[in-house]
Amino acid sequence: MLQGKRLLPVLIYKILRRYSSKQHPLSHADIMKYLELDYGVEHIDTKTITRCMDDFEYIGWPVHRNKRLGCYLAEVFTETELKVLMAPMFMASFLSDDSIAKLMDKIGKINEQQRKNVKKNTAFAQQYRHLEHDDFLSKIELIDFAQDNHRQLQFVYNDIDEKGRLVPRASEDKDGKRIVHPYGMVYVNGFFYFICAKGKDLKILNYRIDKMTNVVVLDEKSEPISKIPGYERGVFNPAEYVNKNFKMYNTSPEWVKFRIVSPKAERLNLYINTVWDEFGNRVDRIKRVNDTTIEFEAKIPLLGAKIFALQYADVAEVLEPEELREELCKIHEKNIEKYKKD
16 A cells, blocks of 8 residues: 555656557546556545646646546657667667567566557567677667777677687687777668778778677777877768768768660660669769660779669679779670570
8 A cells, every 4th residue: 555645746747658649548547447447545535636637737837737538648759769769679680589578678667558559550570680790789888888988899709600609709809809999880771880090001991880899988998089190170070971981881981973774765764763872972973865775974992883773683784993894794794604504
């Protein structure tokens, strides 16, 4: 039994936060029901609940009241916002099932009714393959701590083997441990990347955070960003870095000229959409040559250009630079040999 009902306002607030919404306001009778079911509190006067609501409004809590329908607390997130927040979480292979369950539990505590409503008309791929790696969220915290306190970071970088396990990548570093100076994190292409500088030349690199293990914050101070060649002004712009490093290929971008020939005129717009989806504002001088053909240029790393050309080999052709065109020609010749019958 609640001693002196001193916690009553807190319990009522928790009930409103968990069960009420604009679509499902709670009457005084509803609140009394949940007080008894959830906390064993009985025989509460409706005037007591009314006084609590008055107090909530006085201190500025977002209580909405209607004499006929009841009352509710304004949502922290709308149901539409929750849909947008939750969908990428379920598709994030870098989060374990346990991490997702914990996050879902916290989201559910925002508003239980909202949690039910948000799945209405939207299906989440909850059976997506989540790799059971180290705690991803703790790695984010360590990177944040190292950056905020200007400390170096040590970690082992890994590849994923055929069984989905992390195995250390071959490295020239002692014991496979990399020691770096942290400068930021970005979320792009469905993954979180850690941006840092490494070695005596302080070369800027990026690492997928889900592939990092044994992350340790060191006592040694990190070098300021102003010591990095090209960042002498002491400013690191993550968005600019992502824009420069297409799909996080850490090589300098170059102008590449492509031609795309659609098998049918009515499908050409689909390929134009693909170009914009793939390259975004890196695209320049895109033009229709005829009803089935476009040509365009994009400033991207050659590795990214090569992968795009191979992925869309049935319609895409690299026109420039010549060395990339020759490299692709050799790759296609080798691939043709694979499919020749003995």
